[in-house]
Amino acid sequence: MKVSHYFEFEEHVTGGIAASVDHQRKMLDRVGIEYTTEPTLDADVLHLNVMGPRSVWHARRARQAGVPVVAHTHVTAEDFGDSFRFTNALARPLKPYLRRAYGLADLLVCPSEYNRDLIESYADVPTTVVSNGVDREKLAGFESLEAEYRERYDLSPPTVFLVGHVIKRKGLETFVETAHRMPDVDFVWFGPIDRSLKGRDTTRLIDEAPSNCTFTGFVDDIRGAYAAGDVFCFPTHEENEGIALLEAMAAGKPVVVRDIETFSWLADGEECLKVGDRDDEETATDDRDDNGRDHDRVRGDDVEGFVEAIDELRDADRRAELGANAAERSEAFSLSAIAERYRDLYADLV
Template sequence: MKVSHYFEFEEHVTGGIAASVDHQRKMLDRVGVEYTTEPTLDADVLHLNVMGPRSVWHARRARQAGVPVVAHTHVTAEDFGDSFRFTNALAKPLKPYLRRAYGLADLLVCPSEYNQDLIRGYADVPTTVVSNGVDREKLAGFESLEAEYRERYDLSPPTVFLVGHVIKRKGLETFVETAHRMPDVDFVWFGHMDRSLKGRETRRLVDEAPKNCTFTGFVDDVRGAYAAGDVFCFPTHEENEGIALLEAMAAGKPVVVRDIETFSWLEDGEDCLKVGGGDDGPGDDVDNDASGVDDGPGDDVDGFVAAIDELRDADRRAELGANAAARSEAFSLDSIAERYRSLYAELA
């Protein structure tokens, strides 16, 4: 069996989608599935990861040639908005486009049950859930970097941290406001911060963050983030799955998340601490940096402060962190890899 495993915009897309594609290819290697990264019809299955215009064209050609098409549903209008400048404006026309694009597939691969529920409203195409997974090998030896990264960013335990692109949808305002409310605790967000792609509100929040809230920008070794951080705080409003969350859990870090449907598989008080989702009201149309999300200062900050206060206790952190690590075992690449060989075999 040979698979054409194509990732449109591969040279430009970073973050969770790029990590997912990397994970998929590692899993294909593990189960011995031959693949090419070129979009070719000289394959038994065409697997598309981002349904851009080229992918849509190749999907149409594949259907005409009788080659089964698998499409990953990394992108939804709900997840796309509130990310970078102008994404709010683009989110509305994106949905009808994705409906047509996803409708060209023979099978849609969804990273979570929440994403699957969303996608059922996009296209009348069979769906299956396959987690993006967590690459434990990428984290190997992270503990050795603790002293280096704590010193580099002047961090003292217990450090509250987050990993990923700095975007408002991920709960930026809640993260910053919680730091304001807890001046004796270090908060740090490890991840890209390209100011030219950010709306005014995002830039303002970063610029006006308190001294105990650090934005590192890109870090050369993401393991350093998991070494220096003690409590993974993820106040995101919308997520298809959350690879950084899985990585934090695999690293044995206690996690605090917003209580949204995406994280329904996590048990509050056992796998994590959850803070109520709340009703955020209308989005910030002026900022053009949101998609109906306005996580204002009163948005569940009390809950995040209380959860982090609970995790000042080292024993409680250790307990939740151990539970998180055990829960993450089901998301290892070894546990998921066989799913791809099976679904390709069913289609080919």
Template sequence: MKVSHYFEFAERVTGGMAASVDHQRKMFDRVGVEYTTEPTLDADVLHLNLMGPRSVWYARRARKAGVPVVAHTHVTAEDFGDSFRFTNALARPLRPYLRRAYGLADRLICPSEYNRSVIEGYTDAPTTVVSNGVDRGKLYGFESLEAEYRDRYDLDPPTVFMVGHVIKRKGLETFVETAHRMPDVDFVWFGPIDRSLKGRETKRLVDEAPRNCTFTGFVDDIRGAYAAGDVFCFPTHEENEGIALLEAMAAGKPLVVRDIETFSWLDDGEECLKVGDAGDGAHAAADADARGDNVEGFVEAIDALRDADRRAELGARAAERSEAFSLDAIADRYRSLYADLV
């Protein structure tokens, strides 16, 4: 069996989508799936990771030629907004475009049950949920970098951290405001800022962050982030799955997350601490902003994790839960899916 595994705009797209494509190809190698990274109909299956215009063109040709089409649903209009400049304006026309594009697939691969529920509002094409997975090999030896990265960014434990592109949708405002409320705790966001691609509000939040809130920009070895961080704070408003979250779990880090549907599979108080938005649950804050951010709830959750034993307890359970998302655990699902289509 040969798969045409195409990633349009591969030279420009970074972050979680690029990591997912890398994970897929590592899984192919594990289970012996032959693949090419070029778009071609000289294959048993055409698997498209980003439904740009070239991918759509090949999908239409493949359907006429009788070649099964698989498309990953990494992109939705819901998670496109509040990312980079102009993405809010593009989110509305993106939805009808994606409806047509995803409708060309014989099978859609969704990274989570939440993503599948969103995609069901786009098309009735058959869906299969396959996690993006976590590459444990990528984290190997991360502990040895703790002293180096704490010293580089002047971080004292317990350090609250985040990993990924600095974008507003991922809860940037909440992260910065929580740092304001906790001046004795170090907060650090590891990941590219790309100021030329950011809107005015994002740049303002970064520039006006308190002294205890550091934005590192691109880091040459992402293992250093998981070595220097003690509490993974992920206040994202919208997420298809969250590879950085899976990595933090695999590294045994306790999680503080926003209580959104994407993370419904995580058990609050057992594998993470969840914070509801303003008006939701015990953490509701009277002074939350108009968007519903419950900053006080994040402060309370992080306060609870000043206790090293509690951090270790939550981190150990998160690490155990992450084993089901390892590349080895899910690799065979691709081979089975392709075999079913062929």
């Protein structure tokens, strides 16, 4: 079997989509599937990762030639807004475009159940869920970088951190305001800033961040982020899955997330701490552990909730407990655990 595994805009797209494509290709190598990165019909399957105009053209050609088309649904109108300059204006016309583009596929690969629920309103095409996965080999030896990265950015434990492009959608305002509320705690966001691509609100939030909130920009070795950080804080408003979250979990870091549908698979109080807008009385439960902790109670909305959750994780033992559970949960997302899914889905199409 040979697969044409095409990533349009590969030279320009970074972040989670680029990481997902890298993971896919490592998984194809792992299970011995031959592939080319060129868009060609001299293959058994055409797998497209970003449905730009060239991908749409190749999909149409493939359908005419009888070559099955697989499309990854990394991009949705819902997660396109509040990302870079002009993306809000483009989000509305993007949806009808994606409906036509995704409709050309024989199978849509969705990175999460939440993403699949969205996509099923886009096109009447069979869908399957395959996680983007976490590349544990990429994180190997991260612990050895702790002293170097703490010293480089003047960080003291417990350090609250986030990894990825600095964009408003990922909860930038909440991250900065939580840092304002907790001046004795170091907050650090590891990842590209790209000011020329950001809107005025985003640059203002970065510039007005308190002294205990650091934006590193691009880092040469992302393992340093997971070495220097102690609590992964992810207040994102919209996410298809979240590779950085999976990486933090694989590194054994406790995670604090916004209580959005994307993260419904995570058990609050056991594998993470969730911050939501549900009323405390409605979500309180009598099921508490030996230490009196209420595992099913989602903490209050936004900044107050994140302050509460991070306060809970000042306790090193609690961080270790939650981090160990997160690491165990992440094992199901390793590339070795997912790779066979690609052999199966390609074989079914062929």
